[in-house]
Amino acid sequence: MNTRTRVTRSLRTVLLLTCGLLWLVPLYLLLVNAMIPAESYPGEPSWLPGDLALWDNMTTAWRDAAIGDSFLNSLFYAVVCGAAGVVVAAMAAFAVVVLPVPRPALWFWVIYSGTVFPLQMFLAPLFGLYADANLYDTRLGLMLIYAAWAVPFAFFLIRNQMATLPAEVTEAAMLDGASFRRLFWQIHVPLLLPGLGAAFIFQFTAVWNDLLFGITLSRSPEVQPVMAALTSLNSAYASSGPPVILAGALIVSVPTLLVFLVFRGLFLRGITASAR
Structure with a gap:
């Protein structure tokens, strides 16, 4: 190993350790x-552990501040809307890549353009539409926007992986008399499982972490997602100090962390397949 290689590896190690510390320090303070x-909160961040009141603070955040209901709401939105968005995105990718639709490149950019424009530009017309259609502050209203929001980026990932599949697979199935529906569900979907899983993890995280739509399109605790409820917790429990709010933030961060830890292998395979 020459000197240049050793220096490069040392710099890379230092960079990775620095990035790890930058991520771990806020988590430690939390x-x-x-x-x-x-x-007994002193009014400023503490760097040393004190009394172990974590369970009491988490109980206050979950039960007394009613963050538990919003937690279950977000879990429902993230799972159902993330899965629905991925299924619709997979169908759109199948249409663009496999079906003989005219101008597939144009359709690709029409669908993918949903990731280009900032979400804030949709809020005013969306709020008016929801108010007129009686969808404001309803679970159905949030589910519709979350599912639609999940489609463009999931479509991008799945379409990239689908484009790498050998054309001979599709041709052989069609020669055997397979319909387009069977071709999609029995051939392409099993082959695309890593990409579908990676897209679902992305959309689960996006829906779970959403605050913008949650505070704009809902207001009641029975409908609000957990991030919107966390902002309400910040207002309602400001007098009791940050420990309760931080305990609530700790509860909120658990699901996405578990999803990435449990499905990290599937996520990496899906990202690798989509990047080819």
Whole structure:
């Protein structure tokens, strides 16, 4: 190993350790300050662990502040809307790549353009539309926007992987008399499972972390997603200090972390397949 290679590896190691520390320090502060009893919070961030009141603070955030209901709402939105968006995106990708539709490149850009424009530009007309259609502050209203929001980026990932599949697979199935429906569900979907899984993880995380639509299109605790409820917790429990709010933030961060840890292999395979 020459000197240049050793220096490159050393710099890379230092860079990775620095990035790891930049991520771990806020997490450490979150844990330490979430453990402090709310009534004895000193008013400034603490760097040293004190009394172990984490469970009490999490109980207050979950039960007394009613963040638990919104937690279940977000879990429902993320799973159902993420899955629905991925299925619709897979069908759109199949149409663009496999079906003999005219101008497939144009359709690709029409669908993918949903990721280009900022979400803020849709809020005013969307709010008016929801108010007129009686969809404001309803679960159905949030589900519709979350599912539609999930389609463009999922379509991009799935379409890229579908384009790498050998054309001979499709041709052989069609020669055997397979319909387009059978071709999609029994051949392409099994081959695209890594890409579908990666797209679902992305959309699950996006829906779970959404605040913009949650505070714009809902207001009642029975409908609000968890991030919107967390902002309400910040207002309602400001007098009790940050420990309760930080405990709520800790609860909210668990699902996405678990999803990535459990499905990291599927996620990496899907990203690799989509990047080819």
